[in-house]
Amino acid sequence: MSNSRHVPVMLQRCLDLLAPALERPGAVVVDCTLGLGGHSEALLARFPEARLVALDRDKEALRLSGERLAPFGERADLVHAVYDELPDVLDRLGLSKVDGVLFDLGVSSMQLDEADRGFAYAQDAPLDMRMDQTTGISAAEVLNTYPPGELVRILRAYGEEKQAKRIVSAVVRERGKEPFTNSARLVELIRDSLPQAAKRTGGNPAKRTFQALRIEVNGELTVLERAIPAAVKALAVGGRIAVLAYHSLEDRLVKQVFAAGAANTAPPGLPVVPERYQPRLKLLTRGAELPTEEEIAENRRATPARLRGAQRIREDAE
Secondary structure (H helix, E strand, O other): OOHHHHOOOOHHHHHHHHHHHHOOOOOEEEEOOOOOOHHHHHHHHHOOOOEEEEEEOOHHHHHHHHHHHHHHHHHEEEEEOOHHHHHHHHHHOOOOOEEEEEEEOOOOHHHHHOHHHOOOOOOOOEOOOOOOOOOOOOHHHHHHHOOHHHHHHHHHHHHOOOOHHHHHHHHHHHHHHOOOOEHHHHHHHHHHHOOHHHHOOOOOOOHHHHHHHHHHHHOHHHHHHHHHHHHHHHEEEEEEEEEEEOOHHHHHHHHHHHHHHOOOOOOOOOOOOOHHHOOOEEEOOOOOEOOOHHHHHHOHHHOOOEEEEEEEOOOOOO
C-alpha cells in the first residue's frame, strides 16, 4: 500500500480556511467525504473543542476511519450516508446549524488502490465503480445496456471526451459479441479506437471514459447539485465551507453555487439594498486555489485539485 493514499490533499489550507469558524467551544464541523479519515482526523486534532459529523457512502471506508478516529471518542459521529442526505443526517442528530463543512470530492484513494473495485484503469479489475457496493448499477451494466446515444452523452458530458462517438461505436460492436466485465478489455478497446493524435495527449487515453462512467454510476454530479446548496443552507452565520474539486464539471458547479450566494440580488436602481437582497456568502478564495508544486511532487493525486471556500455572512431571506 503506497503512502500517498494517507496524504489528504491541500490539508493545511483546508484547515486554515475553516479555522476562524471552528476555534470556539462547541463548534460543529461536517466532513461530507470521510474516506479514510485523513481530513477528519486533522480537524479533530486541530480544533480540540469541535464536534465532528462525518459522512461516507462506502461502508468499508466507515469501518477503517472508525478505527482511526476511535481515540476521539464521542467527539466524532460517523454516518453511512451520501452527502446530499446532509439535511436528514443533521436532523437526526438534532443539529439545526453547523459551523464548518468540508467536501473532498476526489475518489477515495482507498477505492483507487483496491484493485477489485474497478475504478483504476492501470490494472485489470471487474468494472464495478460503485462507491456503495450494496446498491445501484455497476459500470459494466452501464456499458452493456445503455443505448449508444446515452453512452455518447455521458462520455461527452462527464468525461469531456472528444472521441466519444468513436469509443461508443467500438463499445457497441464489442458488447454485441460479448458483454464487458473487466477494465483491461475496455482500456484496450479505447486505445485501439482513438486516432494516433488523440493518444499523444494527456496521460492514459482511458482516463476520461473511466471518469465519465464513475460519475454516471454514482450519480456524482446530481448528488453534488443537491449537496452543495444544502451544505451552504446548513451553515450558521459566520460558518465556513471548503470544497476540493478534481475536475472542471465539479468545480464549475461549486463556483456557481458560491457565486450565486455571494451576489447581490436586488433589482437595479434601488437607492438602498434591502436585507433580503444582500449576499448570503462571502468568497474566501480568489477563484479556485491550486496545490503548490511541492505538494504535487509529494502527492500526485493533488495535481488536479481546485479549492474554493466561502463564509456565511447572513441568514436566508424569509
